[in-house]
Amino acid sequence: MKKATSLDVARLAGVSQTTVSLVLSGSMKISVSEETRERVAQAARELDYQLPARTKARARQAEKRMLLLLVPTLTNQYYTDLARMVEDYAEKNNFQVVICNTYRRTEMEKQYLETFADSLAGGIIYTFLPSFPTQAELLSRRVPTVIIGEKESSLRVCSIELNNEVAGTLIAEHLYLMGHRKMVFISTPFNHLTLARGQRLNGIRRQLAQYGLENSLEVIAAEGPGEADQKDDMPYEYSVGRKLTGELMDRGTDATALIGVNDMTAFGILDELRARGLRVPQDYSVCGFDNVFSARLSSLGLTTIDHQMRLRCQEAVNMILAQWNGSSAPLLHKIEYAPLLVARSSTGPARPGKA
Numbered sequence: 001m002k003k004a005t006s007l008d009v010a011r012l013a014g015v016s017q018t019t020v021s022l023v024l025s026g027s028m029k030i031s032v033s034e035e036t037r038e039r040v041a042q043a044a045r046e047l048d049y050q051l052p053a054r055t056k057a058r059a060r061q062a063e064k065r066m067l068l069l070l071v072p073t074l075t076n077q078y079y080t081d082l083a084r085m086v087e088d089y090a091e092k093n094n095f096q097v098v099i100c101n102t103y104r105r106t107e108m109e110k111q112y113l114e115t116f117a118d119s120l121a122g123g124i125i126y127t128f129l130p131s132f133p134t135q136a137e138l139l140s141r142r143v144p145t146v147i148i149g150e151k152e153s154s155l156r157v158c159s160i161e162l163n164n165e166v167a168g169t170l171i172a173e174h175l176y177l178m179g180h181r182k183m184v185f186i187s188t189p190f191n192h193l194t195l196a197r198g199q200r201l202n203g204i205r206r207q208l209a210q211y212g213l214e215n216s217l218e219v220i221a222a223e224g225p226g227e228a229d230q231k232d233d234m235p236y237e238y239s240v241g242r243k244l245t246g247e248l249m250d251r252g253t254d255a256t257a258l259i260g261v262n263d264m265t266a267f268g269i270l271d272e273l274r275a276r277g278l279r280v281p282q283d284y285s286v287c288g289f290d291n292v293f294s295a296r297l298s299s300l301g302l303t304t305i306d307h308q309m310r311l312r313c314q315e316a317v318n319m320i321l322a323q324w325n326g327s328s329a330p331l332l333h334k335i336e337y338a339p340l341l342v343a344r345s346s347t348g349p350a351r352p353g354k355a
Helices: 006-013 017-024 034-047 054-061 077-092 106-117 133-139 164-177 196-210 236-251 263-275 309-325
Strands: 066-071 096-101 123-126 145-150 158-162 183-187 217-221 257-260 285-287 304-306 334-337 340-342
Touching: 006 017, 006 034, 017 034, 034 133, 066 077, 066 106, 077 096, 077 263, 077 309, 096 106, 123 309, 133 145, 145 196, 145 309, 158 309, 164 196, 164 257, 164 285, 164 304, 164 340, 183 196, 183 236, 183 263, 196 217, 217 236, 236 257, 236 263, 257 263, 263 285, 309 334
Parallel strands: 066 096, 066 123, 123 145, 145 158, 158 334, 183 217, 183 257, 257 285
Antiparallel strands: 304 340
């Protein structure tokens, strides 16, 4: 069977050969639409086309030991913990980690990739879903790429996933067994930046529905598309938890358990309750997700969900190494880790009369 050429791909995709070469090389500097990139990528997949100099490029790449770690923020302790664990393991494997904080801005993400990926990066780890999914898939053909984060089966990039819906069911079951029948889910905005928020909420709802409590959960989410840390240096997610909890207490609630979309939001919930003289867990039980280091402190003792983060970070670096040492056509690996409930002192039996 005749081997496909870039001209074949160009004809099938309806674009020029130059566009095919630039798109499939993963260049961020060519100005084409996401739809065009996807069309070219699909044509290349159908024809099983590979760039001709790929093997040589991989050999040159073997000299590069720079690992890009893209994070959306460093004010959420989850990402600082994750970065430290990636660095610890990567250094043992002779990688230099460069932390690229995008501040949740797509233009920053693109700028980092334009600056490093075309010439310097030996590997890329995303800690969030790429803002340019087709581009990430194309880039992964020549630069080993892994995503540590939420579950997204349609994205054809190696990933270390967490089933956030299962995480939600664990929290809901724990609170139900404690006697809680009214709960509030407090979250940052539900938007394109992350799927985890909605997945965790779906898991909670699904579990409560099994107990016939479909209408027992109130959802409060911050509004607005932008997510930025406050001018007073207060982390955004913490501020959301504190603000929304204050509004909830002002109008009154018969809920006995408050669930933060992550640990940072849950810390805001805890501080607002305690500032109002309310007791945790006697008056309200509080839960989060992520099991960051601060959640383990005895003064907080936050019930949360553990992601097996260290194992996931090590596996991400191992995937990068496997792509270096493998064949010219990297395999698509998707590994899913099971979340674990960590029950601490922030949750307890529902207060008398509400169970």
